[in-house]
Amino acid sequence: MNKVFSRFFNQPWYPILISAYPALALLSANAGQVQPSAGVRPLLASVAFGGVLYFIVWLFFRRSKAHKAAFLTTLLLSLFFSYGHAYIFIDENFPETNYTTWLAIGWIVLALLSILWTTRPKLTFVSSASSLNTVALALLIMPLAQLSLETSPRGAHALGLDNAPVERNLVRPENPPDVYFFILDSYGRSDLLYSAYGFDNSGFVNELEKRDFFVAKCSQSNYVRTEISLASSLNMEYLQGLNEAFAPKSTARRVLWDSLKHSAVRYNFENMGYETVTFDTGFAWLDLNDTDHFMRPPPISSGMTDFEGLFLRTTAARYAQDLGLVDPDYLLGVGFRDRFNFVFSSMDDVAKIQQPTFSYIHVISPHPPFVFDPEGNPTYPPDFWNEQRQYPPDLYQKGYVNQLQYLNKNMLAAIDTIVANSETPPIIILQGDHGPWLQPVNKRFWNLTAIYFPEHQDQLYSTITPVNIFRLVFNTYFGGKYDILEDVSYFSPVPNLYDFSEVPNSCSHADN
Secondary structure, rough: OHHHHHHHHHHOOHHHHHHHHHHHHHHHHHOOOOOOOHHHHHHHHHHHHHHHHHHHHHHHHHHHHHHHHHHHHHHHHHHHHHHHHHHHHHHHHOEEEOOOOHHHHHHHHHHHHHHHHHOOOOOOOOOOOHHHHHHHHHHHHHHHHHHHOOOOOOOOOOOOOOOOOOOHHHHHHHOOOOOEEEEEEEOOHHHHHHHHHOOOOOHHHHHHOOOOOOEEEOOOOOOOOOOHHHHHHHHOOOOOOOOOOOOOOOOHHHHHHHHHHHHHHHHHHOOOOOEEEEEEEOOOOOOOOOOEEEEEOOOOOOOOOOOHHHHHHHHHHHHHHHHOOHHHHHHHHHHHHHHHHHHOOOOOHOOOOOOOEEEEEEHHHHHHOOEEOOOOOOOOOOHHOOOOOOOEEEHHHHHHHHHHHHHHHHHHHHHHHHOOOOOOOOOOEEEOOOOOOOHHHHHOOOOEEEEEOOHHHOOOOOOOOOHHHHHHHHHOOOOOOOOOOOEEEOOOOOOOOOOOOEEOOOOOOOOO
């Protein structure tokens, strides 16, 4: 057995493993952002490329020099898969440098030197095979282990936090209302939209109020980043008291993301026999893909995913983009448009589900990338950023207002569809997880909050924050006994998301 194992490890099969590593490493680095399935095609393409390159080099050296072929293949693969990373590093740190031509020349020179060195007659690389096989295996084990930790499945009715404030004695009424929770990412309050962008959003607000929505004039989010804002909203509690992982010096997010997927709000509804409905957002850490109805659009019409475009940019194949053969930024827009349109085209189907439902619908809009004009025509995402893929204030404003107007039209149509197909008047919550980017710290909390609360609008108030919304839902409609918390907003910097400092609500429209 030992001889067979030793013989196997002395064969030069490490180039195939090396070719698999870049796709797995990139997938591991983005484990919270994309589903593992997004890496399947890049992985297969990467291994196929490595195998073909190995075969070509093997033909050049002939079979008697397979070890030379393996070593040279590994060097060439390393250059190919590292090129895009070097390109991105230089572009981000030295944007004014004319580096493109020199970088390409440098990599070509390195490739030629690799060929010259490995073809020297005295070098056989036979003794290196066992060590390089071991290194290649280790390289593969690291991202696979990381992916395993990040994607470990949990029970659908689990809780992400030990201290989540669940109530197990809630009562489902005889005619239970469906509950729709729309997160409209980065949707700001009307007074902010007018003061920052000169955009009058009163038309949308008036249409909501005609439909008996309560629109909070002085609402604020409790936090200014999506993941901590939603973790608080869906667990009806400030993060400071939920888990010791949320310590000021911590930068870890695994517990945070788990608290999003397995929240107290979800637990309460499922415990009452509600079916849960969620949609694909394009971000793995936001996707609740173990709900009763996880809805996602068909494969995008472009044929390439966002992750595949990212993988392309990290290799020497990025020149396919420069030559116009592939445009990952165009594909980015296609993916976001497909997911957006699928959400709103599915409202009729969701509203007709026979069982009572809790629908958690996170719409990545008016948040960038900006992929719609006010009429819903496609726009090109790079038109709104600079060469460093950052958003200048004027272009951000243009893209944001464009996208917000199209979102408004779809949102009103969705509300009408939901209400028309509901035997029992539903509960509908529209909430910005925070305000738009590029605003002063205090104004980044100014979010949209609009709530359809049949027969109980008097329970709502103008300074409400997300932490209290579902406390009111459960108390008002399901016999809950939750205390209403003080409405407070907390700022925290990146990367120390849990290093909180209080920011007061300075709204001049507050009432009792």
